[in-house]
Amino acid sequence: MVHDAAVAKHNRLSKRHSGLREKCHTFFKRGILTKISSALVIIFILIAIFCPYLTPYTPYEQSLRNKLKPWSKEHWLGTDNLGRDVLTRVLYGARISIVTGVLSSLWAAVVGAALGLTAGYSRGFLGSFLMRLTDAHLSIPPLILVMVLAPIFGRTILGISIVIGISAIPSYVRMVYGQVLSLRENDYVTAASVIGQSNFKILLKHLLPNCIPVVIVMFTSNVSTAITIEANLAYIGIGIRPPTPAWGVMISEGYNYLVSYPHLAIAPGIMLMLLIISLNVVGDGIRDVIDPRLRGKL
Amino acid sequence: MSGNMAVYILKRILIAILIVFLVSVFAKALMHMLPGDPVRLAMGFEAKEEDVEAFRVRMNLDKPIHMQYILWVKGLFKGDMGWSVLYDRPNRDIFAERLPRSIAIGLPAVIISSVFAIIFGIICAVNRGKWSDQIITFLMTLGLGTPVFWLGIFGIYIFAIRLRVLPIQGFTSPFVNFGEYVRKAILPVACMSIPMIAGVARQTRTNMLDAINQDYVRTARAYGISERKIQMKYALKNALIPVVTIIGLQLRIVIGGSVLIENVFNIPGIGSLLVTAINNRDYFVVQNAVLLISIFTVSVNLLVDILYGFIDPKIRLERKGG
Numbered sequence: 001m002v003h004d005a006a007v008a009k010h011n012r013l014s015k016r017h018s019g020l021r022e023k024c025h026t027f028f029k030r031g032i033l034t035k036i037s038s039a040l041v042i043i044f045i046l047i048a049i050f051c052p053y054l055t056p057y058t059p060y061e062q063s064l065r066n067k068l069k070p071w072s073k074e075h076w077l078g079t080d081n082l083g084r085d086v087l088t089r090v091l092y093g094a095r096i097s098i099v100t101g102v103l104s105s106l107w108a109a110v111v112g113a114a115l116g117l118t119a120g121y122s123r124g125f126l127g128s129f130l131m132r133l134t135d136a137h138l139s140i141p142p143l144i145l146v147m148v149l150a151p152i153f154g155r156t157i158l159g160i161s162i163v164i165g166i167s168a169i170p171s172y173v174r175m176v177y178g179q180v181l182s183l184r185e186n187d188y189v190t191a192a193s194v195i196g197q198s199n200f201k202i203l204l205k206h207l208l209p210n211c212i213p214v215v216i217v218m219f220t221s222n223v224s225t226a227i228t229i230e231a232n233l234a235y236i237g238i239g240i241r242p243p244t245p246a247w248g249v250m251i252s253e254g255y256n257y258l259v260s261y262p263h264l265a266i267a268p269g270i271m272l273m274l275l276i277i278s279l280n281v282v283g284d285g286i287r288d289v290i291d292p293r294l295r296g297k298l
Numbered sequence: 299m300s301g302n303m304a305v306y307i308l309k310r311i312l313i314a315i316l317i318v319f320l321v322s323v324f325a326k327a328l329m330h331m332l333p334g335d336p337v338r339l340a341m342g343f344e345a346k347e348e349d350v351e352a353f354r355v356r357m358n359l360d361k362p363i364h365m366q367y368i369l370w371v372k373g374l375f376k377g378d379m380g381w382s383v384l385y386d387r388p389n390r391d392i393f394a395e396r397l398p399r400s401i402a403i404g405l406p407a408v409i410i411s412s413v414f415a416i417i418f419g420i421i422c423a424v425n426r427g428k429w430s431d432q433i434i435t436f437l438m439t440l441g442l443g444t445p446v447f448w449l450g451i452f453g454i455y456i457f458a459i460r461l462r463v464l465p466i467q468g469f470t471s472p473f474v475n476f477g478e479y480v481r482k483a484i485l486p487v488a489c490m491s492i493p494m495i496a497g498v499a500r501q502t503r504t505n506m507l508d509a510i511n512q513d514y515v516r517t518a519r520a521y522g523i524s525e526r527k528i529q530m531k532y533a534l535k536n537a538l539i540p541v542v543t544i545i546g547l548q549l550r551i552v553i554g555g556s557v558l559i560e561n562v563f564n565i566p567g568i569g570s571l572l573v574t575a576i577n578n579r580d581y582f583v584v585q586n587a588v589l590l591i592s593i594f595t596v597s598v599n600l601l602v603d604i605l606y607g608f609i610d611p612k613i614r615l616e617r618k619g620g
Binding site: 224 | 333445
């Protein structure tokens with residue numbers, strides 16, 4: 001009787017951890033902010049995909065006769081100093097931010113997880129050398145590192161995403177390294193090693209799958225950081241090259257007209273802020289669902 | 299015991315030196331990876347070939363890369379940071395002139411934000427789930443998500459352009475005119491503090507909640523010690539240890555993290571120097587700035603590590619292997 005109850009409880013618990021529906025439930029139970037943020041993230045993704053169909057203009061179309069016009073029926077947010085439609089550029093900005101953010105987090109996740117696995121599993125010189133390199137990497141603030149590296153890889157979306165990805169690698173290495181160190185002590189790893197499985201196979205089959213949740217959590221929190229860095233770079237004029245409609249570029253150009261045309265800088269800024277905040281909130285939610293123990297570490 | 303501690307400290311120092319060495323190699327190697335010829339850019343494209351060559355020799359650029367590296371590091375030990383091609387002045391003078399300005403903005407920001415962050419974090423943890431916690435947590439989410447440079451522009455728009463209560467930008471040394479310094483520093487310091495407050499407060503809240511759930515707190519409660527005393531005396535002490543590390547790391551913002559704020563508010567500090575140097579390919583400034591920032595971070599980490607070793611013997615043992 002008692003045993004049955006224990007089994008039932010165990011089943012219920014394990015089900016709670018596996019069911020996607022249960023996970024969604026925990027996610028949305030976090031409150032109204034999580035719901036609004038998820039909706040916003042979805043809207044931003046839709047904007048990024050469908051922006052060419054949302055507006056009759058292109059972000060590069062100049063019309064010097066119509067420059068710095070206030071809002072009107074044709075131009076909902078007016079036009080900028082070159083007569084380009086501000087709303088169009090703001091919408092296309094979502095595409096650039098999201099693509100750069102996702103790409104750079106992807107590079108960092110793949111390289112960082114691989115290095116972290118290697119460092120964590122190989123005892124001795126290689127492991128400690130990799131960790132010292134990571135320490136050195138971490139001693140330069142990410143923005144400074146990205147600023148210095150940006151001219152090497154070119155100021156395109158791909159180049160900037162690689163550079164931002166490089167700056168995010170050490171946090172993955174550290175996290176996966178810590179994870180592997182604790183996983184390695186598990187009996188199943190020892191067992192696999194005893195029955196003669198190769199190190200590479202153990203890494204790939206036993207350690208990697210157990211690191212994936214951590215990497216997913218880091219990935220989601222990393223996208224918003226990457227977007228912030230991209231905007232920072234574009235703002236100081238080392239990031240994606242104008243006239244590409246990156247929000248940072250628009251804010252920096254709009255800053256010159258702040259007294260008379262504040263919306264040129266304020267509008268892309270609000271979009272950027274909304275995207276980053278909603279990504280942060282969604283990231284926190286995903287972390288709580290996948291692994292609540294990571295709270296405070298990320 | 300003391301021998302153990304000495305070994306621990308020595309090991310930390312050696313690792314710190316290794317890290318700084320790796321960064322210095324990276325900084326020098328960058329010069330060869332970056333596109334563009336700094337000498338050409340500095341002298342203009344009309345300059346005569348022999349003048350350019352003479353300048354190249356003067357800057358040691360004609361020597362192989364490892365010799366350049368050795369000469370640079372040798373100079374550093376003698377207090378010579380090399381010559382800036384962009385400003386045509388010794389780097390040491392440029393840094394000496396600009397560093398105090400960055401500190402004058404960055405240090406108040408770190409101090410103010412640490413105080414506010416810890417207070418907010420405690421308020422949240424003690425009132426967990428109540429409206430005060432929810433409001434502060436929401437504000438922290440906003441603070442963490444707002445890009446610093448946009449916050450600065452927004453602040454300028456509201457306080458300088460609309461309300462006209464603060465100057466738009468610029469910097470005055472506090473030793474020249476303190477009143478003017480305060481008026482010009484309010485906005486940049488505030489904009490720099492807000493994300494730091496949000497980050498550190500969040501960490502304090504998490505740590506404080508962890509500490510409140512520990513066994514020793516339950517024991518203290520069982521002894522009948524008042525809840526307030528438990529929170530302030532026992533939980534807070536343990537919650538603040540990791541927070542001190544984070545505040546220590548914020549200190550590096552004083553040197554290099556202020557790039558954006560200095561750009562928005564037109565403050566001629568280290569951050570804006572770095573942007574100008576990168577845009578003009580003045581690698582001699584860039585390599586020194588990167589190394590300086592890294593040395594600062596590593597020293598702060600080293601201090602924190604050593605302090606931890608004294609506070610918590612467990613850490614000393616744990617990190618022995620690493």
